[in-house]
Amino acid sequence: MVSAMIAQGPHRHHKHPKLPAEAKAELKQLHQEKIYPVRKAAHEKFLAGLTQEERAFLEERREEGKVLRKARKALKQEARTMRDNGADRAAIRAAMEGKTTKLKEDAKAFMLSMKPFMEKHQALIKGSLEGMQENRSSWKAEKQAIFDKYLTEEQKEKMAEHRARRAARMEAHPERAEKRDKRKKMMHAVKFVLWDGEMKKDCENKEGATGKTKSDTENTFAKVNNAVTTLSNYPNPAISQTTIMFELRTETKQALLTITDAQGKEMWKKTYRKLDAGEHKVDVDLKNFANGQYFYTLEAGEQQLSKSLIVNK
Numbered sequence: 001m002v003s004a005m006i007a008q009g010p011h012r013h014h015k016h017p018k019l020p021a022e023a024k025a026e027l028k029q030l031h032q033e034k035i036y037p038v039r040k041a042a043h044e045k046f047l048a049g050l051t052q053e054e055r056a057f058l059e060e061r062r063e064e065g066k067v068l069r070k071a072r073k074a075l076k077q078e079a080r081t082m083r084d085n086g087a088d089r090a091a092i093r094a095a096m097e098g099k100t101t102k103l104k105e106d107a108k109a110f111m112l113s114m115k116p117f118m119e120k121h122q123a124l125i126k127g128s129l130e131g132m133q134e135n136r137s138s139w140k141a142e143k144q145a146i147f148d149k150y151l152t153e154e155q156k157e158k159m160a161e162h163r164a165r166r167a168a169r170m171e172a173h174p175e176r177a178e179k180r181d182k183r184k185k186m187m188h189a190v191k192f193v194l195w196d197g198e199m200k201k202d203c204e205n206k207e208g209a210t211g212k213t214k215s216d217t218e219n220t221f222a223k224v225n226n227a228v229t230t231l232s233n234y235p236n237p238a239i240s241q242t243t244i245m246f247e248l249r250t251e252t253k254q255a256l257l258t259i260t261d262a263q264g265k266e267m268w269k270k271t272y273r274k275l276d277a278g279e280h281k282v283d284v285d286l287k288n289f290a291n292g293q294y295f296y297t298l299e300a301g302e303q304q305l306s307k308s309l310i311v312n313k
Helices: 021-048 052-084 089-120 122-150 153-172 174-193 214-220
Strands: 222-224 227-234 241-248 255-261 266-272 278-285 292-300 303-311
Touching: 021 122, 021 174, 052 089, 052 227, 052 303, 089 122, 089 174, 089 227, 122 153, 122 174, 153 174, 227 292, 227 303, 241 292
Parallel strands: none
Antiparallel strands: 222 227, 227 241, 241 278, 255 266, 255 292, 292 303
């Protein structure tokens, strides 16, 4: 899922207090028994109102979101490593500035690519979310009851101080607060739309687990002879250029990447004689492409994956 989402950079945020295992178990139970079923029903209602092409569009956006989240995670890890090696905040900020700016620009472009879809389906999204809105206040109260049950008085005071500071900032800058709330609602709506419908499961251990469910893996990867390939492009819809990205688990001796139009006519291709395991990307010039839907296909060994590309100049 898309988080905001995605590229806020390596600066510090307010951290939620650490909770004991008992509290986490109760929060998980609340989510499993009350929140998830309602959210799942709302999402299925939303998907039922979409065409097959629109569902394919959302699947591509999910893949792009994963790429952005991975980049953000790598950037945060880089900043954390610098801090652990003794770098001060000024040095970290200077080193991260260009990368953070690029990531924010990519996240902004991602949100802009979602805007036409969100506007077109505004009524459907709103109607699908109504059931969740009716339950939010009760969910919030139950969560707060769990916090109150397990947090220390010191932790409660810190949370109260944080809320008071936030309320003071909002009161002092109402126009900024209004803009923030509008952006927050938009991000929540996009997150709902791009949800894969699965509930996150606990990792079995911190070192080896990925946190992905079986269906996450099956939807994202195609496995052939122990080779795993992911395929996506960005931006999509594209205007004059797009970047196709893919990842290989194992070395591939030969690969072919092609783009065809809706009638199957080949518009572009690139042949690879050898590709190492890992991530790869290639920029594609779309200046000679007319508006419409195209399909890009990666053939690597015995494996073949295809995704759609929209050109909208």
